[in-house]
Amino acid sequence: MLARCVSWMFLAISFSLAYSYANIPSVAQATVFGAGAYAAVWATSLVGGNMILIMTAGAAAGALIALVFGALLLKMSHSGAAIGTIISAVTFSMLGNAAVAYTGGTDGLPMPAQAFHLLGMPFAVGPNIGMLLLGSAVLAALLVAFWLFSGTRTWRVVRAVQQNAMRAQVLGYNAAGYRLAVFAVSGCVAGLGGALYALISRHVAIEVVSLSMSLKSILWAAVGGVTSIYGGPIGVLAVQLASELLLRWTVRVDLIIGLMLIAVALWMPRGVMGLRRPRSSQQSQ
Template sequence: MVDRRQILWLVAGAVLFAALPAVFGNYGLYLGSGLCVWIIFALAYDLAYGRTGLLSFGHAMFFGIGAYAPALLAMHFGWGFWPGIAAAIVLSGVFAILIGNIALRVTGHAFVVITVIFSAILELLAFSQRRITNGEDGVSVDITKVPLGFTELDLHDPYVKYWLLIAFLLLTFLLLNWINNSTLGLAFRAVRENAKRAMLLGYPVHRYKLAAFSISGALSGLAGALFGLLNFHVSAETFQITVSINPLTSVLVGGAGTMLGPVIGTTFIFLLSDYLRSLVVYADFAIGVILVLTVLFSPSGLVGLIEQYKARRRARSRDAGETPP
């Protein structure tokens, strides 16, 4: 369930997103739309890494599958928005199950390497299969209408697209919050804290890891699909390792294993990258430095710093309220 504090954060976030286009116009639409996509990706990634400890450098494969699925199905079979979104989620989830069954047989560095290898294979296929994917030129996403009962939305309208992305972000947040507070979420945490102990207690550890990895992959596919629809174009670059590093960086900086961590981390990294976008080398360097400092001095991320600050304030309040003997 969503507690009172999270409801306040959701309301504050909704107000902030609503204010972006009102205050900054088209630039606000660009910022808000991009944030929606990358926050969904970070939330999805955190389910695997933050909740079950599965460090993956290959989540771009699910993002890329999700990006290509609606585009290719629209181009070759004339599929529309909702079938394309459904296909992106299902195909990414099924692929995550297949890869998970292979990668989860090993742990540590070997798991990381396997995820990277499969992502690289898909990137190579996207480049080489020109008949299907147009190779390095990529594919235009020919989906412009969103059927809604007796009406339809036009994706060429940036405001329509913006609020649609916000709706998907809200649904993703609520879904993951429900999962994390369910019995399944408790099992994920038990596996993350001590997999061997969880196994001794009777938890089917492999099955829970596979479930987290698969759901994470499916929602990463949703993020990829929305990315393609946002830009009306997808390319093989969606499979690159830098795309996999984006959510990992956001989760580490914001705070792994929390609902707000991926949101705060993504917002911070996205705004910093946009501010330094004309200085690509400096942007990457700055993000790298921030990531190292976070790992060294605040492993729990920005959310952890906020919690520590609040704990110190509460401690000072208690001390101030004590009556001297």
């Protein structure tokens, strides 16, 4: 369960990137996540058990689909993009159910039996401690990379575009280009998470591209703090831990989690990350 939670953290991060930094309210991030998962399964049949290539295939598939989505969504209004991604999520889910030969439909596709290896060393895939450590290491590397990138001039331009795209355009920056690039990165992150999910589960069903999965990514990001890249992982841990605890007392977990989301939206709009006091206020006290 923990290993799968790590893969879902990539999905939550991808929504935060798309919504807060590309200014695209994508309700189809699970479609990109699922594309990465299926790409990993298909790639395994082609490249064998090379896990680096498998994860690269998932990340590349996610980035490519996000580029296509993004090019279309940037031509729409904010609300239009949200509606467009909902339609896309439902459409791709229906197509996946129809294309049983390629996706396995509701039964899904098993990960091909291979001798998996990482950097030349044998590696056991599945819901085990090894995959938990691998996923955690990749996640940590990703978060460190974002932290380092946040101090660069390019990131400052991204934030300027996020805050006021028209003003950034007047100052000579290609606002649409920066937004598309950030959305492509969000797709890459989702695709990488999907590839890890496929390696952990050793099976991919069409439900991973469903609208409900996309809504879960929004829930995770909202609880952790949608305006922070680091909020997604916190949200996944908080929601999944709450779900596991609630299952011991009631079967109406979805109802309670829904009420939790309403409470977060009303009283904690910035999520758990919003509970941190600004550094300036800490220094003044």
